[in-house]
Amino acid sequence: MLEKSAPSSPFVADMSMRIERHADTYAESVSEFLEQPHGLRRRATEQPLLDLFTRHTEAVVATYDPPGIRRAGDSLVFTHIYAPVLEHTAIAAPQAMPVNRLLAALIAAEVEFRGPLRLSRTQNRLLAEAYERLGPPLVQAGLPAHAALAYRRAGSLYRIDEDTDAEDRCGLALARARRLAQPVSWKRIGGLFPDLICGYGYRPFRMLWFVVVQLLVFTGAVLLRAEQPPAVTVFQVLMNYLNPLGVGDTLNLRVGGRAIFVVESYLGSVTMSVFFALLVRRWFRL
Numbered sequence: 095m096l097e098k099s100a101p102s103s104p105f106v107a108d109m110s111m112r113i114e115r116h117a118d119t120y121a122e123s124v125s126e127f128l129e130q131p132h133g134l135r136r137r138a139t140e141q142p143l144l145d146l147f148t149r150h151t152e153a154v155v156a157t158y159d160p161p162g163i164r165r166a167g168d169s170l171v172f173t174h175i176y177a178p179v180l181e182h183t184a185i186a187a188p189q190a191m192p193v194n195r196l197l198a199a200l201i202a203a204e205v206e207f208r209g210p211l212r213l214s215r216t217q218n219r220l221l222a223e224a225y226e227r228l229g230p231p232l233v234q235a236g237l238p239a240h241a242a243l244a245y246r247r248a249g250s251l252y253r254i255d256e257d258t259d260a261e262d263r264c265g266l267a268l269a270r271a272r273r274l275a276q277p278v279s280w281k282r283i284g285g286l287f288p289d290l291i292c293g294y295g296y297r298p299f300r301m302l303w304f305v306v307v308q309l310l311v312f313t314g315a316v317l318l319r320a321e322q323p324p325a326v327t328v329f330q331v332l333m334n335y336l337n338p339l340g341v342g343d344t345l346n347l348r349v350g351g352r353a354i355f356v357v358e359s360y361l362g363s364v365t366m367s368v369f370f371a372l373l374v375r376r377w378f379r380l
Contacts, residue, residue, distance in 0.1 A: 105161055106171060112157060113175060113205065116150040117198035124193055128236050139277050140239035147197075147240070151204045158209045168216035170224075171209075172202035180227045193235055200228055200244065207247055215255060222251035222260070229267055238274035245271055262296045262376075269294040298372035305365060309335060312358045319351035330355075335362035 127135060127143055160171075176199030179191065203224050206213070213221065225248035232241035249264035273285035288294050292301050313331045320327045326346075330339060338359040344352050 103161075109154070109158060109205075110172060110175060110202075112154055113172065113202050114194075114198050116154055117201050118194050120147060120150045120201075121192075121194035121197050124197065124237070128193075135236075136277050136279075140237060140275060143237075144239060144243065147201075151201055151208070154201065154205050155208050158205055160209075160211060168214050168220075170206055170217055170220055171211065172206060173220075175199055175202040176224055176228070179231075180224065191231060191235075196228070196231055196235060199224075200232070200240065203228065203244070203247070207251075218251045219255050219257075222248045222255065222264075225251065226260075226264055226267070229271065233271060233274065238271045242268055242271040242275060266293050266296040269296075292368070292372060295372050295375070298369060298376055301365065301369045301372070305335075305362075305369075308358070308361060308365065312354060315354045316347070316351060319348045319354065320346060321348065322346040331358065334359055336366070 123146055124143060127138070127140070130138065179195055179199040203221060206217075206221055207225075225244045228244045229241040229248070232238070232244060245264045245268035249261050249268060252258075252260040252264060270289065273282055273289070276282045276285065290300075291304050292298055309331060312335075313328055316327050316331055317324060330343065333339065334355050335358060339355055341352075344355060347355075
């Protein structure tokens with residue numbers, strides 16, 4: 095948990111002022127971008143802004159020459175910049191947070207991440223949490239690509255900390271932020287499907303609900319084409335999903351019934367293959 099603190103030295107105070115000045119300048123470009131019509135903003139994307147963000151961050155990192163290579167304790171250098179921002183976004187609407195303060199927090203985290211000071215494991219964890227908590231307000235502010243950057247950093251730091259659950263959580267949030275940042279509308283809409291089905295691969299057990307929906311749909315379809323007891327039809331649908339039925343097993347079907355079983359068999363094979371592949375990846379971290 096991040097704690098609020100004041101600058102611990104004149105050097106930190108000076109670096110904090112540089113971060114805030116760069117954040118104010120960068121916020122002007124971001125505000126111009128956000129003031130554009132929604133359609134134009136979608137086509138332009140945030141990539142030019144991210145390139146400018148990198149230049150501002152590098153300008154600060156270039157002057158980040160701490161007086162010592164070690165830091166007493168496990169606190170972060172610029173906690174006083176982003177801790178108040180994270181606390182505010184946790185209790186108030188993200189829209190109420192000035193964009194320059196939000197961007198100052200992101201630049202400060204980037205300077206911590208890319209700076210010359212070697213972070214301890216505790217500091218890596220604190221910085222990962224800061225990045226992850228900056229993601230939602232950045233999305234709310236209309237900057238999903240900036241949020242994707244924060245989630246990517248958080249995931250890499252959680253990986254160092256060997257926290258696989260947190261890494262997967264950030265991976266899912268990263269995939270969602272990238273979808274929101276996608277300029278092509280049909281790709282944004284199409285990206286909802288893998289999210290709903292399996293959480294972009296990070297939630298494989300969601301696919302079991304998809305399997306249930308498939309079985310219900312195919313059961314209803316076959317019942318309309320079958321001349322046999324419903325219990326037999328349900329049994330056939332359940333078996334065909336995993337093991338295709340033969341010609342002799344489908345004699346009591348009217349025209350089109352066998353085609354339904356063929357479609358179900360192929361769809362079942364694909365669905366279960368994807369499910370087990372995602373499950374193995376999650377269990378063995380492939």
